[in-house]
Amino acid sequence: MPGTVRPPPGGTTATRKDDSTLKPVPDGPPPAPVAQRLRVRYAKRGRLRFTSHRDISRALERAIRRADVPVAFSAGFSPHPKISYVGAAAPTGVASEAEYLEISVTRRCDPGGLRTALDASLPPGLDVLDVVEAGAGSLADRLECSAWRIRLPGADPALARAAVERFNAAERIEVERLTKKGMRRFDAREAVVSLEAAEAAEGAETTAGQASSQSCVILRMVVRHETPAVRPDDVLTGLRLVADFAPPVPPEVTRLAQGPLDVRTGAPADPFDLDRDNSRGGETEPVSEHVGGDL
Amino acid sequence: MPVESLFPRLEALLPKVQKPIQYVGGELNSTVKDWDSAGVRWALMYPDAYEVGLPNQGVQILYEILNELPETLAERTYAVWPDLEALMRAEGVPQFTVDAHRPVRAFDVLGLSFSTELGYTNMLTALDLAGIPLLAADRGDDDPIVLAGGHAAFNPEPVADFLDAAVLGDGEQIAIAITEVIREWKGEGSPGGRDELLMRLAESGGVYVPRFYDVDYHPDGRIRRVAPNRPGVPWRVHKHTVMDLDEWPYPKKPLVPLAETVHERFSVEIFRGCTRGCRFCQAGMITRPVRERSITTIGAMVDAGVRASGFNEVGLLSLSSADHSEIGDVAKGLADRYEGTNTSLSLPSTRVDAFNIDLANEFSRNGRRSGLTFAPEGGSERMRKVINKMVTEEDLIRTVTTAYSQGWRQVKLYFMCGLPTEEDADVLGIADLAKKVIRAGREATGSRDVRCTVSIGGFVPKPHTPFQWAAQADHETVDRRLKALKDALRGDKEYGRAIGLRYHDGKPSIVEGLLSRGDRRVGAVIRAVWQDGGRFDGWSEHFSYQRWMDAAAEAGVDVDWYTTREREENEVLPWDHLDAGLDREWLWQDWQDAVNDVEVEDCRWTPCYDCGVCPTMGTEIQIGPTGRKLLPLTVV
Numbered sequence: 028m029p030g031t032v033r034p035p036p037g038g039t040t041a042t043r044k045d046d047s048t049l050k051p052v053p054d055g056p057p058p059a060p061v062a063q064r065l066r067v068r069y070a071k072r073g074r075l076r077f078t079s080h081r082d083i084s085r086a087l088e089r090a091i092r093r094a095d096v097p098v099a100f101s102a103g104f105s106p107h108p109k110i111s112y113v114g115a116a117a118p119t120g121v122a123s124e125a126e127y128l129e130i131s132v133t134r135r136c137d138p139g140g141l142r143t144a145l146d147a148s149l150p151p152g153l154d155v156l157d158v159v160e161a162g163a164g165s166l167a168d169r170l171e172c173s174a175w176r177i178r179l180p181g182a183d184p185a186l187a188r189a190a191v192e193r194f195n196a197a198e199r200i201e202v203e204r205l206t207k208k209g210m211r212r213f214d215a216r217e218a219v220v221s222l223e224a225a226e227a228a229e230g231a232e233t234t235a236g237q238a239s240s241q242s243c244v245i246l247r248m249v250v251r252h253e254t255p256a257v258r259p260d261d262v263l264t265g266l267r268l269v270a271d272f273a274p275p276v277p278p279e280v281t282r283l284a285q286g287p288l289d290v291r292t293g294a295p296a297d298p299f300d301l302d303r304d305n306s307r308g309g310e311t312e313p314v315s316e317h318v319g320g321d322l
Numbered sequence: 323m324p325v326e327s328l329f330p331r332l333e334a335l336l337p338k339v340q341k342p343i344q345y346v347g348g349e350l351n352s353t354v355k356d357w358d359s360a361g362v363r364w365a366l367m368y369p370d371a372y373e374v375g376l377p378n379q380g381v382q383i384l385y386e387i388l389n390e391l392p393e394t395l396a397e398r399t400y401a402v403w404p405d406l407e408a409l410m411r412a413e414g415v416p417q418f419t420v421d422a423h424r425p426v427r428a429f430d431v432l433g434l435s436f437s438t439e440l441g442y443t444n445m446l447t448a449l450d451l452a453g454i455p456l457l458a459a460d461r462g463d464d465d466p467i468v469l470a471g472g473h474a475a476f477n478p479e480p481v482a483d484f485l486d487a488a489v490l491g492d493g494e495q496i497a498i499a500i501t502e503v504i505r506e507w508k509g510e511g512s513p514g515g516r517d518e519l520l521m522r523l524a525e526s527g528g529v530y531v532p533r534f535y536d537v538d539y540h541p542d543g544r545i546r547r548v549a550p551n552r553p554g555v556p557w558r559v560h561k562h563t564v565m566d567l568d569e570w571p572y573p574k575k576p577l578v579p580l581a582e583t584v585h586e587r588f589s590v591e592i593f594r595g596c597t598r599g600c601r602f603c604q605a606g607m608i609t610r611p612v613r614e615r616s617i618t619t620i621g622a623m624v625d626a627g628v629r630a631s632g633f634n635e636v637g638l639l640s641l642s643s644a645d646h647s648e649i650g651d652v653a654k655g656l657a658d659r660y661e662g663t664n665t666s667l668s669l670p671s672t673r674v675d676a677f678n679i680d681l682a683n684e685f686s687r688n689g690r691r692s693g694l695t696f697a698p699e700g701g702s703e704r705m706r707k708v709i710n711k712m713v714t715e716e717d718l719i720r721t722v723t724t725a726y727s728q729g730w731r732q733v734k735l736y737f738m739c740g741l742p743t744e745e746d747a748d749v750l751g752i753a754d755l756a757k758k759v760i761r762a763g764r765e766a767t768g769s770r771d772v773r774c775t776v777s778i779g780g781f782v783p784k785p786h787t788p789f790q791w792a793a794q795a796d797h798e799t800v801d802r803r804l805k806a807l808k809d810a811l812r813g814d815k816e817y818g819r820a821i822g823l824r825y826h827d828g829k830p831s832i833v834e835g836l837l838s839r840g841d842r843r844v845g846a847v848i849r850a851v852w853q854d855g856g857r858f859d860g861w862s863e864h865f866s867y868q869r870w871m872d873a874a875a876e877a878g879v880d881v882d883w884y885t886t887r888e889r890e891e892n893e894v895l896p897w898d899h900l901d902a903g904l905d906r907e908w909l910w911q912d913w914q915d916a917v918n919d920v921e922v923e924d925c926r927w928t929p930c931y932d933c934g935v936c937p938t939m940g941t942e943i944q945i946g947p948t949g950r951k952l953l954p955l956t957v958v
Contacts, residue, residue: 074333075580077342082580089350089578089632106664120337148632150350150580277337 058100059133061109064161065141066302067128075152076122083126083153084112090148091130096141099131114170114285115256123282124156125173127166127298162302169298172220172251172288175259178227178279182244182272187224190272191246195222200265204258211255215265218257220249221293244274249294325357328415329423335409343581344372345406347420350578351630353385354422355395361508362501364388364396365419365429365466367448369441370860372400372420376577377585379639380435380472383572384497394501397421397429401444402451404857410451417452426452430504432466433497436474439837440830440860442481446852449484456849458486458533463515467523469500476561476608477785477897480840480848482532486520489529490900491561491608492594494570496528521554530559530900537842537896543883545841545894560901561608563941567594568619576631587635587668588627592620592652596641597925597943600699601710601916602738604784605641608902610935612926613944617648617655621952624656628665635666643669644678645926647946653684655952661687672696674713679725693732693775694725701737701751707919708743710912715755719762722774726763732773733759739803740781740795740828743917749803752776753810757817775822776811778804780831784838786902788912790895793888794835797828804828829867833859835885836874841896844884846877903941905934 071078078086088108091098100106109131117123138158146155179187194200200216227243250257259280266272286295329346336342357363366385368375375381381398388396397419402410410416417426426432426448434445446456449468455461458468470478470488478488489496500523507519514521523529534555538546550557564570576588593614596606615623624636636656638646646652656667667685672678674696682694698713700706706713722733737752756776763772780800783789804825811821836844850873851859858864874881889895891910898906908931912922925931926943936942 074329074346074348075343077336077346078580079341079343081582082343085582085586086578086580088634092632092634093629100664120342150348152348276334 058102058106061099061131061133063132063135065130065132065136065138066113066159066161066166066299067130067142067145067155068157068299069126069128069149070122070124070154070156071117071126071152072122072124072154073152075150076117077120078153079119080112080116083116084110086149086153087128090145090153094144094148096130096145097132097134097136099133113166115252117282118258118260121259121280121282125282125285125295127170127285129161129166157299159299159302162304164301166298169287169301170252170285172249172295173285174247174249174283174295176281176283177246177248177259177263178281179244179246179274179276180279181241181275184224184226184242184244186270186272187244187246187266190266190270191222191224193269194219194262194266197265197269200268202261202264202268204255204261204264206255213255213257213261215257215261218251218253219262220251220288222246222248222262249288251288325424325428327423328418328425331413331415332410332418332423335406335413335415338409339406340403341373341581344400345402345418345420346580347423349376349580350632351575352398352421352577353389353395354397355389357395357422357424359393360395361393362395362431362504363429364394364431364433364497364501365399365424365426366396367399367401367426367432367434367445369401369434369436369444369448371403371858372579372581373583374860375400376579376581376583377589378435378437379573379589379591380437380493382577383570384433384435384493385577386572386574387494387570388497388501391498391501393505397424399426399432399448401441401448401858407447407451407857417448427454427465429466430508431469431500433469433471436470436472438860439474439480439834440865441474442837442848443852443856443859445481445484446849447857457483459483461486461516463512465516467504467516467519469529473604473608474838476604476900476902477838477840478530478532478900479537479842479896480837480844482842483845484848485532486516487523487529487531489562490559490902492564493562494564494572496562499526500529521552524555527556527558527560528562531555532842535899543880545896547894548896548899558899558901561903561939563611563613563903563939564594565613565941565944567591567613567615567944571615571619571623574623574626574630576627576633578631578633585637586633587637588624588631588633589637589639590620590623590627591615591639592643592646592649593640593945596645598642598645598712599710599912599922599924601708601788601912602699602741602781602784603641604787607787607904609641610903610933611941611943612645613941614646614946616946616948616950617652617952618948618950620652621655621659625659625955634664635668636660637668637670639670642673644673644681648948649681650677650684651951653681657684657687659952659955674698674717674721679721679728679730682725682730683728693734694730695734695736696721697736698755699736699738700741700748701753701755702748704919705741705744705748705751707921708916709738709741710916710921712921715758718755719758722759723762723766726772727766731767731771732775733763734775734777735759737776737778738781739778739807739825740800740831742781742783742789742792744795744803746803746806749807750810752778753807753814756811756821757814760817760820770820773820773822775824778807778823778825780826780828782831782834782838785895785897786904786909788909788916790839790909791889791891791893791913794832794885795828796882796886797832800828800831826862830859830862830865832881832885833865833867833870836870836879836881839896840884843877843879847874847879850876901938903933903935903939905932905938908933 099109111129113127142158202215225245284295286298289296368378368381399419467486475488520531524531536551540546595609595612699711759774783792
């Protein structure tokens, strides 16, 4: 074989003669078209809360390959699997029960089967909770708010309750955070729909596995998604500013839910409700006030 | 003694450090075994950051082989970054494994894989964090055996005081043999303590135990003699060579990290060893003879590895992959198998000939087409004869012409600076060569849209090579030649903008040279550098040349004597008692041939030239072709 030189294989710089723009396109057949879009809710739990968004996207692409999911690829010189992450990812170090993405596939898949296969291929701690076929409307638009839980081991419950009262009584609380665009100053109060403090029950599980003989405060909050995003650490900064309240050890933060703000409960509703309604073809009664997508 | 997970204590520190995911373990295909039912327990360390250490093939192979043994467990540990180190010291959290977060000091063996000498300070950090005394002499029966392997272990003398033992060569079989020696000794109730265990290992002739050897020096500082200091210890310790790689198809289940690492692919070693005879190349000298994996085993390993990992890139590793006797069929077979799956294939090092472009075309069929890389190594014909890189300018120009005319737009060329007998003109020759490459590319394509990147590494003379006697070029000379080269390229209006130049200054090479050819007296320098805060010396942002020079001066170690001094034929070299199988007289003759521009052929295709390895080690060249082909994979 040495000395024999093959003609160029599907070269990367070939030009389609009939293309008036003469933009280089790869040879070979175009990628298979999208047959279906699926929406996925997944959790990052336990030690895997330390994954960054990039870590998750690599793990997911590999899991998709191992699970033989017929994911669609983009056209072009470096084809990418068509996966879009919806909404703002929970920050590195923050656990979540409600992260969302959308996968396009080239062959129709049963959502339940995909959920099982993908979950089995992902490392424990990245867990697929729910898969639906995408209905009409944008999922991103439905992710209006998040519910968060913050565990504060060792914090004083009375001080926490007092700080929360002052926070809720304030009209505006300016906080600063280092963002990609530098130090930004913004209001951390207005986006907070609700915030309450409670004492953890004895023996509650701790993600850090620490013995919980000491007191432990649990903060629960619902925060609207705004720009710049108000994150749980911004609320903690706010508590420090209004009441000098500071937890003794790093807080353990979990996003519990994301979705449209349900005005009855003051909490996020399941954003997949609309997709499920669509797929049932209106057999069930039209649910809830978020039909139509506005509140 | 129960061993508890350190994770709860570590977890509290993780929110405060960069990239915490690298410390949590839980990689796909990682293994956690029950502590109490394992009789022999290994902690395997790659002494660099997780992102560099995780993909290391040596560690992954040993991890898998040891965990497959009954009643044996192996876990991994990596160097922690200074931010976590500071927190661990403040909170009293010891060095931990990432698998089950067990304390490293609780293991029987701490096995370190040294690909480069620049990991030595990281070893000291790990020992210190683990609570293991830095000096082997200070360790007790509760401390693990600190064992070094990897290419740098072919001269472990600079770290001899910190090591209990070192092994040379392929690790698969010797790791199992060491495990059995430890199991037997523990089974007998650990008679004679640590000393007897080390003696049992040393007696075999396959494990080097530095404390059982005394080094005497001449008044002028040269070594007079290295001799065993007790009966039963062999005068020389031999390297290990695995024959029949098809019997050892590891890794079978590659570790898939959650964190981003330097290589995100499934790699298969398609052969070990290289007999091209490049005189600067330590790997090519110490891994002889050539042992190929068969095309069918390669195909089966790639299939299993891709399925088990989900990686979308496959690397076919070796020291000169295009030299595999059936590489054409391997490339075509794999490219056919993975057609349309967005799985790309890559070949790390390429020879300068048209056949390689053929291969590269095949390999880029299912993935992206980046650049082509060739390694002429020397800028002039004479230089290439000195280093025995048998590539002519004509070969190179013909090859790049083919590459450019077949649609490749970017060619990368690797060279070295500071080679023995090198003069300014040899380095300036690199600029001429690069310009000719661009000219050939422009002629072949009729376009000015061709590029060439020149990458230059500093040459460091290595033990067990013909250049082990050579004077290393001082960093001023290297920097002066690099600057002249840079000026020659940047100042060129016609070609300058089409040629990129990448290089490092010459100082790190001097430290690497000190550690490569150092003896036991260099250990004090390593320790002083570490005590002064030296960490991660392979990272330019952490490396401090001044710190090394100050520590050497303090310890009374003359860096020039170790680096820029040419050695005489009969000088006892610090690693002479460590046997890589190479005949010392042959190495010396090859060094003389180098100086006289005499080249030597590859013994795979020409008669044996008596380097000594096969008869000394009882090994032989194992190459194909087998005549077999890769069949399409059955669709599930």
